[in-house]
Amino acid sequence: MNYTDLQVVIKEVCGQSACSRCKKKYLESDINIVGTTKNEAVFMAHCPCGTNAIVNVSVKRKQANITPHERQWDPINNKITLNEVLDMHNFLTNFDGDLQNVFK
Numbered sequence: 001m002n003y004t005d006l007q008v009v010i011k012e013v014c015g016q017s018a019c020s021r022c023k024k025k026y027l028e029s030d031i032n033i034v035g036t037t038k039n040e041a042v043f044m045a046h047c048p049c050g051t052n053a054i055v056n057v058s059v060k061r062k063q064a065n066i067t068p069h070e071r072q073w074d075p076i077n078n079k080i081t082l083n084e085v086l087d088m089h090n091f092l093t094n095f096d097g098d099l100q101n102v103f104k
């Protein structure tokens with residue numbers, strides 16, 4: 001995902017996502033990019049209330065070269081299961097900080 005795509009996606013995340021605790025919508029300055037692939041992005045949203053959230057966005061492209069107005073994106077809003085939380089805990093426990101290896 002290039003810089004232009006990320007800007008569009010982050011604006012959409014801010015417009016449609018809110019803190020699960022205080023319900024405040026995120027500002028662009030609250031969003032940090034964890035990593036991206038061609039059609040997905042993972043963000044860490046830091047709310048001023050102290051709550052953090054991981055936001056995963058999948059982008060569906062209609063064609064190879066598209067303008068920002070032609071993009072469609074859908075946030076992944078599935079409920080997180082206990083096993084997914086445990087998997088992430090185990091992943092983070094063993095994570096060495098090398099993001100390049102994570103997104104290979």
Ligand SMILES: [Zn+2]
Binds near residue numbers: 048
């Ligand atoms: Zn909050």
